[in-house]
Amino acid sequence: MATAAARCQLLLVAVALAPLLAGVAGVQLSSRFYDRRCPKLQSIVRSAVAQAVATEPRMGASILRLFFHDCFVNGCDASILLDDTASFTGEKNAGPNANSVRGYAxxxxxxxxxxxxxxxxxxxxxxxxxxxxDSVNLLGGPTWTVQLGRRDALNASQSAANSNLPGPGSSLDTLITMFGNKGLSPRDMTALSGAHTIGQARCTTFRDRIYSDANVNATFAALRQQTCPQTGGDATLAPIDVTTPDTFDTAYFENLASRQGLFHSDQELYNGGSQDVLVRMYRRRASTFFVDFAKAMVRMGNLAPSADTPTEIRLDCKKIN
Incomplete structure (x- = not known):
């Protein structure tokens, strides 16, 4: 049974999202899109995700990352799920995806x-x-109303995946610009970065951070250096959140305040810049972070392919019909 605090957080999310969701109808997405045609859809998805996360908690973070990496490349069109074909090279093997995106199965x-x-x-x-x-919620985070009615792309773009996704070494200015290019504000960007409160990362993505960055906690860097040598061990995993890597909470922001962000791009959010105040607020107030994260997820979920993009309802997510 949900605690009073949890119920309060969910209510805050629902109230905050109401105006945002009302505007989504203009792009023909609806929370009730499948109510008549597939009434069991949401229970099917939640049950499957619950099983996957119970088996491997890290999978929740992987599915969340999959959604982010899909939406940032030509909109939320499932193009990331397509295997390569003779006519296009897909996104699965793009630099930001090849060794960090999983959950396809x-x-x-x-x-x-x-x-x-x-x-x-x-x-x-x-x-x-x-x-x-559901991945976020099952790991302790907020829930929100998902607007539905998207369609699936008939192709994918490895080049777009290589150029549209921010990397672990990105500066704050780069992050603000890349999110801004998608119509997402700096506040959206900082809230969405809180997704790094769950999941793990390969040594190759944070090696420079623990050996070369100035703004890093020395004890934290030494801890990560124990399993991530300066050469070799590229695939070795480490939790992005050093304290509660399988729980969606505010520990990520606590880590930033202690200079324990795993990626350079993480620590850029708390490095004497424009997002410091927001990081401090999220660190203290989980309810504010949860509301902002949910709103930002809805905004990101509204990213759509261009109007002339051919689409369909794929019968197999790996290939076009």
Whole structure:
């Protein structure tokens, strides 16, 4: 049973999202899009995600990352799920995705169950959006109303994936610009960065941070150096949040205040710049972070492919029909 604090947080999220969700109707997404055509959709997705996260808590972070990396490249169109073909090189093997994005098998398994319940009805893009929301909530984070009605792209772009996604070495100015290019504010960017309160990262993505950065806690750097040598061990994993890596909470912001951000891009949010005040607020007030994160996830979920992009409802998320 939810605690009074948890119920309060969910209510705050619902109230804060109400005006935002009302405006989504203009782009023809609706929280009730599948109510008649696939009424069991959300329970199917949540049950499958719950099983995956119970088996491996890290999978929740992986599915959340999958959604982010899909939406930032030509909109939320499930293009990241497509395998390479003779006509295009897909996004799975782009630099930001090849060794950091996973969870494809979970989405495929959900799609199989959804197709059995309501064939040729639900897009892979909508399944990823729902799975991301449930991943966050099942690990202790907020929930929100997912707007539905997306369609799936017929192609993918490795070059766009290589150029549209911010990297672990990004500066604050670069982060603000790249999120701004997607219509997301600096506040959205900082809230969404809080997703790093869950998950793990490969040594190769944070090695420079622990050996070369000036703004890093020396004890923290030494701890990470124990399993991430200066050469070799690129695939060795470390938790992004040093304290509670399997719980969606505010520890990420606490880490930043202690100069224990795992990525250079993380610590840029708390380095004497414009986002310091927001980091301090999220650190103290989980309810504010949860509300802002939910709102930012809805905004990111509204990123759509260009109007002339051909789309369909894929029967298999890995390939076009």
């Amino acid at each position: 979970v989405i495929d398994a959900i799609k199989t169950q959804v197709e059995a319940a309501c064939s040729a009805t639900v897009s892979c893009a909508d399944i990823v959006a729902l799975a991301a929301r």
